[in-house]
Amino acid sequence: MKETQKFADRVIDLKASAIREMFKLMAKGDVVALSGGAPAPESFPTEELAEISAKILREQGTVALQYSVTEGYQPLRDMVVERTRTANKLAEYDDTIITTGAQQAIDLAFKALVNDGEGIIVERPSFVGTLNSARSYRAKLFDVPVLDDGMDLDRVEQLLQTENIKLIYTIPTFQNPTGITMSDEKRQRLIDLAVKYDVYIVEDNPYGDLRFAGEPKKNIKSLDPDGRVIYCGTFSKILSPGLRIGWVSAHRDIIERIVVVKQANDVHTPIFNQMMAAEFMKQYDMDEHIARLCKLYGRKCGIMLDALDNYFPEGCTYTRPEGGLFLWCTLPEGTDTKELLTRCIERKVAFVPGNTCMVDIDAPTRYMRLNYSAVAEDKIDWAVKTMSDVIRESL
Amino acid sequence: MKETQKFADRVIDLKASAIREMFKLMAKGDVVALSGGAPAPESFPTEELAEISAKILREQGTVALQYSVTEGYQPLRDMVVERTRTANKLAEYDDTIITTGAQQAIDLAFKALVNDGEGIIVERPSFVGTLNSARSYRAKLFDVPVLDDGMDLDRVEQLLQTENIKLIYTIPTFQNPTGITMSDEKRQRLIDLAVKYDVYIVEDNPYGDLRFAGEPKKNIKSLDPDGRVIYCGTFSKILSPGLRIGWVSAHRDIIERIVVVKQANDVHTPIFNQMMAAEFMKQYDMDEHIARLCKLYGRKCGIMLDALDNYFPEGCTYTRPEGGLFLWCTLPEGTDTKELLTRCIERKVAFVPGNTCMVDIDAPTRYMRLNYSAVAEDKIDWAVKTMSDVIRESL
Structure with missing residues (x-):
């Protein structure tokens, strides 16, 4: 290994994405992850793509592999x-x-x-x-x-x-x-x-x-x-x-x-x-495929918003998105969501603490990102309730 | 479009790869390209990969697409x-x-x-x-x-x-x-x-x-x-x-x-x-697959070396590789292979002029890179003979 300074200045301060590192953690356990940024796995057209992939390789394999x-x-x-x-x-x-x-x-x-x-x-x-x-x-x-x-x-x-x-x-x-x-x-x-x-x-x-x-x-x-x-x-x-x-x-x-x-x-x-x-x-009709995704995500987002309305303590606010994969919660002044995360993971729920989305990633924040697209519908209510319990205990 | 300087300093002097640009040219015509760096298309296990791709998407589609x-x-x-x-x-x-x-x-x-x-x-x-x-x-x-x-x-x-x-x-x-x-x-x-x-x-x-x-x-x-x-x-x-x-x-x-x-x-x-x-x-047995590739490339390289031995003018030398995809020719002092290339392409053969492989890409060189892996076996002799004719005319 080189003895003098090893890395380029441009990478000295880079840190691995906490979100992606968390990904690895999630992969191991039985944690309900509201922390991802992934689309719903149940939305993937696996059978359609299986047929398509085989067809392409059989009919145009030398193009596809070159x-x-x-x-x-x-x-x-x-x-x-x-x-x-x-x-x-x-x-x-x-x-x-x-x-x-x-x-x-x-x-x-x-x-x-x-x-x-x-x-x-x-x-x-x-x-x-x-x-x-x-x-x-x-x-x-x-x-x-x-x-x-x-x-x-x-x-x-x-x-x-x-x-x-x-x-x-x-x-x-x-x-x-x-x-x-x-x-x-x-x-x-x-x-x-x-x-x-x-x-x-x-x-x-x-x-x-x-x-x-x-x-x-x-x-x-x-x-x-x-x-x-x-x-x-x-x-x-x-x-x-x-x-x-x-x-x-x-x-x-x-x-x-x-x-x-x-x-x-x-x-x-x-x-x-x-x-x-x-x-x-x-x-296939891409517009139809996307329409199905929108319906699915609208439903999942609705379940999450209902759960937030039901369980989240006074003083917590959150966005009500009209699309996409995420909503954003603001917890009461003084909360540090990085600390909350550790306790949530012990209770088998994960979210993204707001600091990871900031230019100054080390500053404590009272924000959290929740993802509704990738989580199973029947886990959303339980996950939000569990997080709410942890937040209440911390207040 | 921005009025002041647009691009980062780091990309100002970058030029598109002449080889890859040539690729596009080749794709259009009926040129025999000794200019590529590609493996033999006939070596691709298209049927094996067709089966594999469909199997993966059917059995582990949500992993493969996530x-x-x-x-x-x-x-x-x-x-x-x-x-x-x-x-x-x-x-x-x-x-x-x-x-x-x-x-x-x-x-x-x-x-x-x-x-x-x-x-x-x-x-x-x-x-x-x-x-x-x-x-x-x-x-x-x-x-x-x-x-x-x-x-x-x-x-x-x-x-x-x-x-x-x-x-x-x-x-x-x-x-x-x-x-x-x-x-x-x-x-x-x-x-x-x-x-x-x-x-x-x-x-x-x-x-x-x-x-x-x-x-x-x-x-x-x-x-x-x-x-x-x-x-x-x-x-x-x-x-x-x-x-x-x-x-x-x-x-x-x-x-x-x-x-x-x-x-x-x-x-x-x-x-x-x-x-x-x-x-x-x-x-599949990767070693067997690679052994088949080696046999194929050894044969193609041999055909190219035979043709070079037969047709290339006095004063031209070339390497005799023991593997890989390329050999390298040195033409007589004073030749500029960039100029030769234009005339070769008119005669439907292409190679890589040596200057594109140099730090100083603008300097004229008397070198050329020939690829034998991607060209059809029955075209190699004709291609080398045609190039030899062009070189002779230029001497």
């Missing part, structure tokens, strides 16, 4: 563009490529755009995978609170005026971890701010299709006047996360740079998996 | 360790994780270890994907010639004495692009140098299993006295590149950092694909 181009499987790119053309108002200058999940799209966009020390504005709280990626390129993170109608844009404008900001990262719809959706007014103002202060926006939209209540909002990409919005999408929440297929739509000059870094990163996303997603959309 | 851990599918990790334990003499402190191809293993190792401006020693010529990855972390590249028995270690020691070197990257066995194998003596001296000057070694060994002549050499990892060798392996050349499954074995402290950057990069390598590779090795 090297392919970095940009992705052309029929899948076409289908993604077709599905998102209206919602994103894709421009003539936009291009769309396939990535190894939306995580890679975000990571490569940061790599291609952000210099050491340049600023990225994120929501507080935000998606831990994004925070870690930004840290790994030594970006300076600035977080602004998520209000009931999305990120605090007054605070965003202050930062744009005073700091060296390169881009704004947002999950505008059914935000991870809060479940909050940004209003149409704020989406337009965010774009206006980006134009005024000449910064990029990375719009991360893994959950947008999973709406079970309320009215659809405009994608920020659809308001993009001049190719400054980088839109990240994924099949992880609407088909399967295990296949690792996402995409990114952006101005072709940006895509071209992302392709070059992707080449040096993983050459290309597994072509076999891309063909499976394309064939699934060809053979 | 999120998984960053380190990889445990049974596959165990199998990889088992297969490489003897050849790599893995130590108690070593750990092995699955990556999205060996390209990702190399890329994440560089990301985790190399600071801006730190030096990486590579072979001249070397693998273009590695050169681009190193550039994308702003490493300073130093190239040393590959001699008949591997890299010039006197030159390596000079660099270690005078430059700020963090690691040495080598493909010691059937090197890409030369096909040359490093001698056992040099492997030991390389380790001794790494210890003396306290630097890491990244041993990239995608082709090591594909030996069709000569005696096996020791993996450099097996000589590693103290956990300074990072070993990158892959299923791309022995099973399928389209599945994108590689691995990295290194000291667990290094692996831990690589896991953290991988989490922020693509979360995990597709679990379904990992299960397919594991199931293939469980159901």
Whole structure:
């Protein structure tokens, strides 16, 4: 082992995602995990994909198993563009490529755009995978609170005026971890701010299709006047996360740079998996499949909200999402959810403590993220009641 | 589009791989490509994998399609360790994780270890994907010639004495692009140098299993006295590149950092694909499968060498590899293979001009890389003859 300093500065402060570490813990025991970010396993079209996978390997095996181009499987790119053309108002200058999940799209966009020390504005709280990626390129993170109608844009404008900001990262719809959706007014103002202060926006939209209540909002990409919005999408929440297929739509000059870094990163996303997603959309009605998911998640979310209404102590509040996978609880002042978690795990329930979703991950917080998509329906009520008992005891 | 400078400094000088761009060109026409780096499509076990894929999705679909851990599918990790334990003499402190191809293993190792401006020693010529990855972390590249028995270690020691070197990257066995194998003596001296000057070694060994002549050499990892060798392996050349499954074995402290950057990069390598590779090795004899590949590539390489012996003009030399996918030709002084390529493509043959494998990719070179694995056997003689005609005309 080298004797002098071993690691690059960019990774010195990186920590393994507490959520993903917890994942491993969960895998071992009989804990009811409200801590995941996974889709419902019962929603996977396993039989359909079994037939599709065998068919692809028998009929086009030498394509599916061979090297392919970095940009992705052309029929899948076409289908993604077709599905998102209206919602994103894709421009003539936009291009769309396939990535190894939306995580890679975000990571490569940061790599291609952000210099050491340049600023990225994120929501507080935000998606831990994004925070870690930004840290790994030594970006300076600035977080602004998520209000009931999305990120605090007054605070965003202050930062744009005073700091060296390169881009704004947002999950505008059914935000991870809060479940909050940004209003149409704020989406337009965010774009206006980006134009005024000449910064990029990375719009991360893994959950947008999973709406079970309320009215659809405009994608920020659809308001993009001049190719400054980088839109990240994924099949992880609407088909399967295990296949690792996402995409990114952006101005072709940006895509071209992302392709070059992707080449040096993983050459290309597994072509076999891309063909499976394309064939699934060809053979089956994706909209129907998504409609079934929305119904399932709406029901699970409803059960969780009922349980929270019934059991959670006075002084606790929580969001009421119209879609997506998560809701966000605020416990009474003085509570530290990191401590609560240990006691909850002893009682066989897990959640994500809010600090892991913060730029300052070491600060104690009174917040918790609850996931309703991956848990079995008949466990939700018991899990929320058990958590409520632990919270009451701690008050 | 942003008006001020758009891209991060680290990607400004990156260029798309000329080889991969050529790939796209090839895909369109009827060109006989000696330019690829792909395994023989006829070697893919498509029927076996068709059955395996359907079986996995039917029997363990909710595992195969769900999120998984960053380190990889445990049974596959165990199998990889088992297969490489003897050849790599893995130590108690070593750990092995699955990556999205060996390209990702190399890329994440560089990301985790190399600071801006730190030096990486590579072979001249070397693998273009590695050169681009190193550039994308702003490493300073130093190239040393590959001699008949591997890299010039006197030159390596000079660099270690005078430059700020963090690691040495080598493909010691059937090197890409030369096909040359490093001698056992040099492997030991390389380790001794790494210890003396306290630097890491990244041993990239995608082709090591594909030996069709000569005696096996020791993996450099097996000589590693103290956990300074990072070993990158892959299923791309022995099973399928389209599945994108590689691995990295290194000291667990290094692996831990690589896991953290991988989490922020693509979360995990597709679990379904990992299960397919594991199931293939469980159901079939991997050694037999590899033995068939070696036989095939030995035959193809022999046909190519015969054709080179028959047609190539006086003054041209070429390596005679004992395995792997490539051989390397040196044309007479004054030839520029980049120019030759254009004329060859008009005559429907393609190769990789040597400059693309160099640190200074713009300098004209008289070298060319020829691939024999992916081309149909009955096209090799014609392709080499056609190239020879073009070379003769240019002399």
